[in-house]
Amino acid sequence: MLDSRDQEAPARPFLKLSAVRKTYPGVVALAGFDMLVGPGEVIGLVGENGAGKSTLMKILGGVTAPDSGTIEIDGAPYAGLSVGGSMKAGIAFVHQELNLFDNLDVAANVYIGREPRRGGVLNLVDEKQMRADVLPYLKRLGANFAPNTPVAKLSLAQQQMVEIAKALSVNARLVILDEPTSSLPLAETDKLLEVIAGLKAEGIAVIFISHRLHEIERASDRVLVLRDGVLVGELAKAEIDHDRMVKLMIGRDLKVAYAAPKLGKGEVVLAARGIRTAAYPTRDVGLELHAGEILGLAGLVGSGRTELARVLFGVDPLYAGTVTLNGEPVTLRNASDAVERGIFLVPEDRKGEGILLDLPISENISLPDLDAYARSGLVVPALERVQAEQSRAELGIKAPTVTTRTGSLSGGNQQKVVLAKWLAMQPKVLIFDEPTRGIDVGAKAEIYRLMRGLADAGVAVLMISSDMEEVIGVSDRIAVMHEGRISGLLGRAEFSEENVLRLAVGKPLRQAG
Amino acid sequence: MTTDTSLKDAIDQQTHRGFLAWLISRQIFWILLAVIIAIIAMMLLTKTFATPQNLFNVTRNFAFVGIVGLGMTAVIITGGIDLSVGATVLISAMTTTIIMHAGLPITLAIPASIAASLLVGLINGVLIAIVGMPAFVVTLGMMSIARSIGMVMSNNALIYEFGPDQAILFSIGGGSVVVGGLPIPNPLIVMVLLALITGFALRWTRWGRHLYAIGGNEKAAVLTGVPVKAVKISVYMFVAFCAGLTGFLQTGWLGSVTTGFGTGLELTVIAATVIGGASLAGGTGTALGAVVGAALIEIIRNSLTLLGISTFWQGTFVGSFIILAVASNLLRNKDTGE
Numbered sequence: 001m002l003d004s005r006d007q008e009a010p011a012r013p014f015l016k017l018s019a020v021r022k023t024y025p026g027v028v029a030l031a032g033f034d035m036l037v038g039p040g041e042v043i044g045l046v047g048e049n050g051a052g053k054s055t056l057m058k059i060l061g062g063v064t065a066p067d068s069g070t071i072e073i074d075g076a077p078y079a080g081l082s083v084g085g086s087m088k089a090g091i092a093f094v095h096q097e098l099n100l101f102d103n104l105d106v107a108a109n110v111y112i113g114r115e116p117r118r119g120g121v122l123n124l125v126d127e128k129q130m131r132a133d134v135l136p137y138l139k140r141l142g143a144n145f146a147p148n149t150p151v152a153k154l155s156l157a158q159q160q161m162v163e164i165a166k167a168l169s170v171n172a173r174l175v176i177l178d179e180p181t182s183s184l185p186l187a188e189t190d191k192l193l194e195v196i197a198g199l200k201a202e203g204i205a206v207i208f209i210s211h212r213l214h215e216i217e218r219a220s221d222r223v224l225v226l227r228d229g230v231l232v233g234e235l236a237k238a239e240i241d242h243d244r245m246v247k248l249m250i251g252r253d254l255k256v257a258y259a260a261p262k263l264g265k266g267e268v269v270l271a272a273r274g275i276r277t278a279a280y281p282t283r284d285v286g287l288e289l290h291a292g293e294i295l296g297l298a299g300l301v302g303s304g305r306t307e308l309a310r311v312l313f314g315v316d317p318l319y320a321g322t323v324t325l326n327g328e329p330v331t332l333r334n335a336s337d338a339v340e341r342g343i344f345l346v347p348e349d350r351k352g353e354g355i356l357l358d359l360p361i362s363e364n365i366s367l368p369d370l371d372a373y374a375r376s377g378l379v380v381p382a383l384e385r386v387q388a389e390q391s392r393a394e395l396g397i398k399a400p401t402v403t404t405r406t407g408s409l410s411g412g413n414q415q416k417v418v419l420a421k422w423l424a425m426q427p428k429v430l431i432f433d434e435p436t437r438g439i440d441v442g443a444k445a446e447i448y449r450l451m452r453g454l455a456d457a458g459v460a461v462l463m464i465s466s467d468m469e470e471v472i473g474v475s476d477r478i479a480v481m482h483e484g485r486i487s488g489l490l491g492r493a494e495f496s497e498e499n500v501l502r503l504a505v506g507k508p509l510r511q512a513g
Numbered sequence: 514m515t516t517d518t519s520l521k522d523a524i525d526q527q528t529h530r531g532f533l534a535w536l537i538s539r540q541i542f543w544i545l546l547a548v549i550i551a552i553i554a555m556m557l558l559t560k561t562f563a564t565p566q567n568l569f570n571v572t573r574n575f576a577f578v579g580i581v582g583l584g585m586t587a588v589i590i591t592g593g594i595d596l597s598v599g600a601t602v603l604i605s606a607m608t609t610t611i612i613m614h615a616g617l618p619i620t621l622a623i624p625a626s627i628a629a630s631l632l633v634g635l636i637n638g639v640l641i642a643i644v645g646m647p648a649f650v651v652t653l654g655m656m657s658i659a660r661s662i663g664m665v666m667s668n669n670a671l672i673y674e675f676g677p678d679q680a681i682l683f684s685i686g687g688g689s690v691v692v693g694g695l696p697i698p699n700p701l702i703v704m705v706l707l708a709l710i711t712g713f714a715l716r717w718t719r720w721g722r723h724l725y726a727i728g729g730n731e732k733a734a735v736l737t738g739v740p741v742k743a744v745k746i747s748v749y750m751f752v753a754f755c756a757g758l759t760g761f762l763q764t765g766w767l768g769s770v771t772t773g774f775g776t777g778l779e780l781t782v783i784a785a786t787v788i789g790g791a792s793l794a795g796g797t798g799t800a801l802g803a804v805v806g807a808a809l810i811e812i813i814r815n816s817l818t819l820l821g822i823s824t825f826w827q828g829t830f831v832g833s834f835i836i837l838a839v840a841s842n843l844l845r846n847k848d849t850g851e
Contacts (some may be wrong), residue, residue, distance in 0.1 A: 037842040340740030353736050359795055367726055368720040368738045370848060378717040424573065 012075060013038050014205050015060075016171055020069035022055050029055035031229045032069065037174060041201040042196060042239070044220030046438040048212065048249055049410055052229040054211055054300075057178060062086035074173075085282070092167030096179035096438070098159050100151050107134040108148040119268055137165040140202075141195050155301070157188030164195060174205040179438065181215050184466070193219050211440055214469050215241050225249055249444050258448060258473040262456040264292030265476070267326075267403075269460040270312070270343070270429045275321035277307040280484025284321065287462075287479055287486060289429060294451060294461040296475030298468075298500050303481040305464045306348065309431045312462075313345040314338040325428070338369055342428035346418050347437060348464075350411065354418040355400045357407030361399055362388035364406050365421045370423075391420035395450060412443025419450060430454060432463045436470060448474055468497050482506040535707025540790040540842045541802050544809055547834075550749030551812050561821050567815070569689070569698055573766065575811035576700035577759050581778065582785045582803035583711045589786055590715070591748055592728040592795025593641065593648040596783060597633060598756040600659035602775030605630045605760025607666040609682070610675065610770045619678035627757045633659055638746030644808075656779065664772045673769040686765020700762045704804070707755070712800035726750060728795030784831055785810050788838045809834065 008310045015037040022030040030052045037043055047053050059071070062338045065080030072078070073089045081089070100109050107130045108115070116129040131147040138147065145154060160180055167175045177196070196219050210216050216223060225242050225248040233248035235241075253277050268288040276282070285308055289295055290398050310316035312323060314332030323330055325341055332338050338345075347353040355364050366373045366384040373383040388402035390445060393406045399409055406417055415435065422430060432451065436444045447508050451474065454463050465471045470492040471478055478490040479504035490505040499509055535541050555562035562568075581598050588595050608626040614621060633655060640651045675682050684848025689696035715721035726734040737740050755777075764770055787793065788809055791800045813830045817823075 058568055204796050313736070334742075336738045336740050345736055349732075352730070353732040356726055356731050356733055359725070363722070367722065367734075370722055374719060377719075378713075379719065379722060387672070 013072075014074060016072040018070050018072075020056075020059065020066045020071065022059065022066045028229050030059075030066070033226075033229070033231055035231075037205045038209065038234050039173070039205055040200050040490065042206045042208060042221045043202050044216035044221055044223040045207055045209045045226065046211075046223060046245055046249055047226035048215055048442055049412075050228075051226040051249070053226055055229075056226070057093070057176060057209075059092055060086060060176065065348065084367070087170065089468055090171060090173030091177075092170060092172035092175050094160060094163040094175065094177045094180060095165065098156075098163055100159055102152040103150070105148045105150050106138070106145065106154075106162050107131045107389065109151055109162055109168050110134045110137070127175065133167070134165060137168045140168065140193075141165060141198065151293060155188060157184050157191055158193060160184075164199075168204075170206065174207065175199060176207045178209045179211065180208070181210055181212055184301075189215060201250060211438070211444075212467060213245050216240070216245070217242060222378060228253060248407070259452045261292065261294075261452070261476055265293050266458060269326060270462075271324045272308070272312060273322050273324075275311055275323070276319035277304060277311050277484070278316060278319065279304045279307040281319050283484035283499070285293040285481070285485055286321070289460040289462055291458045291460050292455050293476045294455050294463055294474055295405065296471040296478040297462060297464045297481065298466075298471045298478055299481035299487075299504050303504070304484040305481050306433055308435055308481070309345060309464055312338070312429075313343060313431060315345075322476075339420065339425070343428050344425070344430050346415070346422070346430065346432045348433035348437065350414055350418060351471075355406050355414055357405070360396065360403040360408055361392070361406050361409075361417055361420075362402045364417050365391055365424055369419055369425050387424055388420075391417075394423070395420055397448065410443070412439045412446065415439060415447060416450075417442075417446075423454075427454070427459050427463070429460045431462065432465075434465060434467075436465075436467070437461060443468075471500060472497065514752065517689075521809070532564075540838055541805055541840065544788055544790070544802075544805050544838065548805060548809050548812060551809070551816060555812075555819065556671040556818050561814070561819050565695065567819070571811055571815045572701045573698035574815075575807045576698065576704040576780070577763055578781055578785050579704045579804045579807035579811060580700070580707055581752070581755050581782045582789070583707055583800055584755030584808045585782045586786045586789070586791050586798045586800060586803040587711065587715070587724060587748050588648075588752050588796045589743060589783075589791045589793060590724045590728045590795060590798045592731065593748065594652060594783070594793070595637065595749060595752045596779045597637060597655035597750060598647070599775035599778035600656045600663060601633045601753050601756035602760040602778060603663035603764065603772070604633060604659050604666075605757040606764045606770045606774050609664060609761050609764050610672045613675040613682060614672050616676040619681050622678070622682075623761060626761050627754060629758025630669060630753045630760065631750050631757075632753075634750035635746065636841040637753070638737050638749035641749065642745035660772075660776075661707070663774070665849050667770070667772050668774070671769055671771055681743045683768055684765070687768070689818040695818055700759075701759065708800050708804050712831075715800055720744065720747070722743055725796060729795075761821070763839065781810060781831075784835050788834055790838075 002312060003234065005231045013036040017033055017035040017037070020030055020033045033056065045053055055064070059066050059473055060081070062081035062083040062085055065275060070077050070079065071081060078085070101112065104112070107127070111130050111134070115125040116133065117123045118126045134147045140147070141164060143158065143161050145158055151159060154162065164175060180192055184192060193215065196208065199206055208216065217240050220240060221237050222233060223245060225245060227249060235244065266290045267290065269291045274284040276284060287295070299305050307316060311318050313335055314337045315335050325343070330341060334430040351357060362384040365388050370379055373379050373387070384400055389395065392399065392402055397413050397416045397420065399413060400411070406414060409417065435451070438445055439447065451461055451463065463474060472495050476492065478495065478500060479486050480488050480490070480500055482504060483506065487506055490499055490507065502509055585595060585598065588606070591746050593834050605626040608629040609622045612622040637651055637655055641648045653801045656676070685699060690702060691769055715724065725741050726739050727741055727744060731741060760775065763774070786798060787805035787806070789799070789804070789806030791798030791802060810831055814824070814827050817827055817830070
């Protein structure tokens with residue numbers, strides 16, 4: 001491994017970390033970390049939540065100083081960086097949650113705080129100059145939007161490009177992308193990977209942090225694996241491999257991630273016919289969901305998947321069509337109607353829509369079904385805690401007590417709380433919208449295991465996912481949506497990335513043979 | 514940093530936080546302390562404070578703010594606001610007046626005044642919950658509309674004749690029940706009962722839980738099957754009910770109704786709930802907080818009067834308490850790292 005790196009490493013690395021150590025009270029976040037980043041090198045950085053990635057990022061961003069160790073940028077040593085120093089040295093960040101002003105246009109976002117001025121008494125902002133200045137950066141990134149487009153109108157991938165344009169405009173030498181693809185749809189991910197390749201070609205180094213190992217595999221020249229603050233593995237280009245990374249990340253093999261179904265496909269539980277949603281009011285969409293199966297719903301963002309799920313859950317109005325549950329037509333005017341009938345949704349935006357961060361675990365679980373925890377109209381907290389204890393044991397929710405504030409849990413455990421509240425109510429249909437977004441590998445495997453367990457217990461599971469690995473690994477069948485319609489249904493034998501992608505962009509499947 | 518340690522820290526925090534630490538972390542504890550200190554100070558400084566007559570006045574006055582404050586707390590817990598409560602008090606008082614002045618019985622005036630108030634709340638609730646307008650704007654508009662309608666109803670006359678049931682009206686609003694030799698004003702009894710019911714409902718019922726859920730995260734509440742629209746309408750009707758009750762009681766106490774009835778009450782009430790620990794961002798607030806906040810405001814007002822300090826200073830004191838209460842809350846939360 002070392003040999004190959006020595007050959008590839010350029011004469012002088014842009015960034016060199018030696019024996020960087022950082023401890024917080026009671027925990028070693030980074031235990032003597034070494035890293036070399038050469039110009040134009042794309043480094044994949046992987047590790048579970050809590051492995052030390054964020055501490056490393058904070059050190060590079062100048063937010064926290066290391067306890068010991070040295071940082072060298074272009075050969076100049078630093079004991080610790082300041083936020084301004086890090087920027088001046090050419091390190092730029094693109095965070096998972098983008099720091100853009102939705103209400104301003106692209107150019108204003110790129111030049112915020114350092115706008116070109118016209119001079120004179122008023123010294124007004126020179127908007128024309130600003131837009132002209134930003135254009136070359138957009139061109140370099142292959143962007144397809146104008147400098148005066150409001151950021152609110154851009155897709156997520158385009159917004160990321162604005163952030164990257166901002167990095168280019170300050171002459172960044174190293175761009176750090178933190179979970180850039182976790183909320184990107186398939187096609188836009190490709191676009192981002194192209195942008196990364198473009199940066200590389202210009203000699204700009206990239207550190208790419210992601211839970212989506214597949215993309216790490218595609219983009220990186222070298223992969224660093226962190227576990228418990230220690231660099232546990234460094235893989236050269238040829239050695240980058242999904243299973244190897246997982247093994248290093250969690251310290252053991254993870255073969256159980258995708259369990260096969262125990263039951264065959266059962267009866268049709270939920271059938272939607274001729275559904276029209278607000279997103280595509282003129283297109284009919286329908287699907288049948290069987291007991292005991294996990295139906296993957298793939299497609300690009302904007303293909304109408306989330307809208308379909310919201311209609312099936314009663315939160316969005318049904319413009320046309322019928323929904324039947326166990327053969328009976330049902331009217332779903334609001335989420336309470338759906339919940340009453342055993343149709344539940346695990347939403348995409350966990351913190352924003354899934355749980356109440358300020359409430360204890362027990363109260364999150366009881367919320368949809370308070371009557372079940374009440375005696376003569378009064379909620380009995382003891383009953384809530386009994387259920388919560390049971391859920392905690394069943395789902396393996398890691399929390400000190402069931403009255404712990406839900407917001408203090410990790411993402412994976414928060415997702416388990418969302419799941420727990422529905423499992424306590426005997427689901428018939430469970431709709432997952434991006435069930436493992438931003439959740440680390442170990443917790444992902446647990447969520448998959450729970451989903452499979454539900455299906456095996458006869459629940460009909462619909463899983464919306466933009467994560468190709470997940471769609472192919474977890475589903476029993478895959479329905480692909482394209483512009484408001486189901487463009488194809490794939491059985492297990494037909495599962496392939498190519499097939500899903502072709503259907504997602506509206507092309508027919510290639511005929512076999 | 515790692516999952517294990519954050520778990521350990523959390524457990525440590527949980528176990529090391531004793532009762533005293535919990536008490537100190539409550540805003541209401543400090544406000545209650547301020548109330549008690551103010552009472553003791555006034556008892557030492559003046560001879561007039563601890564007289565039965567003064568206490569009777571103080572408790573009756575604060576009962577009105579407290580009653581509306583209980584409703585306002587429920588609204589604020591959902592992340593809403595109601596600026597129209599003062600005007601609703603006027604609507605209720607005017608309805609009572611017109612009916613009783615016409616010689617009709619009080620048994621009709623009570624349900625009619627409450628119904629008129631509930632109608633105001635219903636309109637607010639529908640516009641906010643169903644149409645989806647911001648509560649601030651809706652109730653700002655309603656504040657103006659309701660006061661104007663109340664004025665129209667008065668026909669610009671000061672009414673102090675309430676027909677055959679006048680004595681009953683006056684004795685309900687202005688009377689008292691003697692407990693252990695001390696006269697307890699009726700509005701105070703109403704407030705205490707309402708506070709117990711509200712406190713109970715907030716803490717132990719489905720409705721109460723739903724209020725906190727909506728204030729904590731409305732989207733999550735919707736996607737959990739909480740009947741958000743119905744609950745929001747109910748909460749604006751509840752605060753209107755409280756205002757209606759106050760309008761009726763206050764009519765009986767004052768013995769006359771003017772168009773200025775309830776003017777500025779909305780701000781006093783919001784101040785009381787905020788001092789009592791409710792957050793305008795929603796998700797927090799208690800019935801006890803509303804009552805204690807109302808008590809503090811009334812004691813400040815009364816103390817200034819008794820000490821011979823110009824009542825012009827009242828706003829400075831109340832305003833400082835609002836800012837201090839919220840600031841200290843912010844600081845304490847920073848300490849615990851949240």
